[in-house]
Amino acid sequence: MGLAYPWDEIAAAYARAAREPYEPEPLGLLTARAAVAERYAPGVDPARVLLTASTSEAYAHLFRLLADPGDRVLVPRPSYPLFGLLADLEGVELASYRLDPHDGWRPDWDSLDAALAERPVRAVITVSPNNPTGSSLDGGALAALAERARAHGFALIADEVFCDFRRDGVALVDAARDGLLDDVTWFALGGLSKSAGLPGAKLAWTACGASETVLGEVLARLDVIADTFLSPAMVVQVALPALLELAPRIRAAIRVRLDVNVAALASLVGTPAGAWPVMGGWSVVLRVPAIHGDEEWARRLVVERGVVVQPGSFFELEAEGQLVASLLPEPAPFRAGLAALSALAAG
Ligand SMILES: Cc1ncc(COP(=O)(O)O)c(C=O)c1O
Missing domain, CATH: 3.40.640.10 (Type I PLP-dependent aspartate aminotransferase-like (Major domain))
Incomplete structure (x- = not known):
């Protein structure tokens, strides 16, 4: 990380x-x-x-x-x-x-x-x-x-x-x-x-x-x-x-990482993908068009784009078209993952 x-x-x-x-x-x-x-x-x-x-x-x-x-x-x-x-x-x-x-x-x-x-x-x-x-x-x-x-x-x-x-x-x-x-x-x-x-x-x-x-x-x-x-x-x-x-120093580094990646979610605005507001924790719930099931979305993202997300159903998110991503990756691959997500959502 x-x-x-x-x-x-x-x-x-x-x-x-x-x-x-x-x-x-x-x-x-x-x-x-x-x-x-x-x-x-x-x-x-x-x-x-x-x-x-x-x-x-x-x-x-x-x-x-x-x-x-x-x-x-x-x-x-x-x-x-x-x-x-x-x-x-x-x-x-x-x-x-x-x-x-x-x-x-x-x-x-x-x-x-x-x-x-x-x-x-x-x-x-x-x-x-x-x-x-x-x-x-x-x-x-x-x-x-x-x-x-x-x-x-x-x-x-x-x-x-x-x-x-x-x-x-x-x-x-x-x-x-x-x-x-x-x-x-x-x-x-x-x-x-x-x-x-x-x-x-x-x-x-x-x-x-x-x-x-x-x-x-x-x-x-x-x-x-x-x-x-x-x-x-x-x-x-x-x-x-x-x-x-020692923990506050580690947490400070984690918080900087979270803030940078949360800010990067703005890149989804105006694309067919989106994100729920991040209210805490280390994850973000992403929204994608429900043209595929969430497992198919996760499969295509990893197979076609090398991007790892979890299907929303894994967490029992009730609506279709929801994925969960970690906010901990390094900022450059995280931004690239968001770009791949919106490209795939745009078809
Ligand atoms: C909400 C929640 N509780 C507990 C755990 C597990 O914590 P531990 O490593 O202490 O078992 C996790 C791990 O991701 C978690 O997300």
């Missing part, structure tokens, strides 16, 4: 950490959890932070915690495509609620209420900023979700892995601090893969909250689940405070 990473400092943090003795801690090393709480969950006791090797693993742990086999969890549509697999592997049934493209991809409350009326659900997942739409939940939406969580007794799981790349919206921990989540069991997920652009570091975190009567049991059960795997490597846990110190 050609982004400048402080590799020497990252390597030095790992080298220092490699000398530490192994201390198995089911929820993670307290020093690492305290560093997460300081930056991503101010005011949250580090005892309420769980470390995992990835956000995907955190989802698996939460499904094990909250759901029995066959229980239902709701996910937003469109969103991140891994949910189906994660749920299948844990024996959890997924259903979805719609995000409305014509309302800034906010939840379509009628569709959420219809899903809640159909069958009890154990958890509702939000992705904020969402992948691929970039949309974030505001305080009003979080309050509306919390009200439903209290009424229906489900937990709220907020995937906030892109929180450092949000342009608006409210973080779940801030909503909790403002009292919006009182009596709701909630989990806010983040990790190094996006916050430090280090997916290979394999370290993610989950901050959680619940009423006093429920919280102790949530933490005790998470402790058992996490103790069964003890998955985050010691070295990255010890290095975590240093990696979080």
Whole structure:
């Protein structure tokens, strides 16, 4: 991707950490959890932070915690495509609620209420900023979700892995601090893969909250689940405070890249292709004439033009003629990819 990473400092943090003795801690090393709480969950006791090797693993742990086999969890549509697999592997049934493209991809409350009326659900997942739409939940939406969580007794799981790349919206921990989540069991997920652009570091975190009567049991059960795997490597846990110190520099480089590529989307104006406004995250949803299905569009772009995009249906985008592109490529190939897209759209 050609982004400048402080590799020497990252390597030095790992080298220092490699000398530490192994201390198995089911929820993670307290020093690492305290560093997460300081930056991503101010005011949250580090005892309420769980470390995992990835956000995907955190989802698996939460499904094990909250759901029995066959229980239902709701996910937003469109969103991140891994949910189906994660749920299948844990024996959890997924259903979805719609995000409305014509309302800034906010939840379509009628569709959420219809899903809640159909069958009890154990958890509702939000992705904020969402992948691929970039949309974030505001305080009003979080309050509306919390009200439903209290009424229906489900937990709220907020995937906030892109929180450092949000342009608006409210973080779940801030909503909790403002009292919006009182009596709701909630989990806010983040990790190094996006916050430090280090997916290979394999370290993610989950901050959680619940009423006093429920919280102790949530933490005790998470402790058992996490103790069964003890998955985050010691070295990255010890290095975590240093990696979080370095992360703002990596994010700054990523943000410059995102801004340059978002600006390049203006080149689609006046062509048969277009783009939804980018509201956060690392992706853009592109619109193309629905003369082919989205998979055919993606196939032709890669085969005929060497341009890689994802079909919109992969993310359950409902309308035809939508593709998803990463905003991380180097600017010159990104501009060339946009030019190839509009040329193909022009026929
Ligand atoms: C919304 C969302 N959540 C979670 C993940 C996975 O993160 P991790 O690498 O921590 O498993 C991704 C990866 O793209 C993502 O887009």
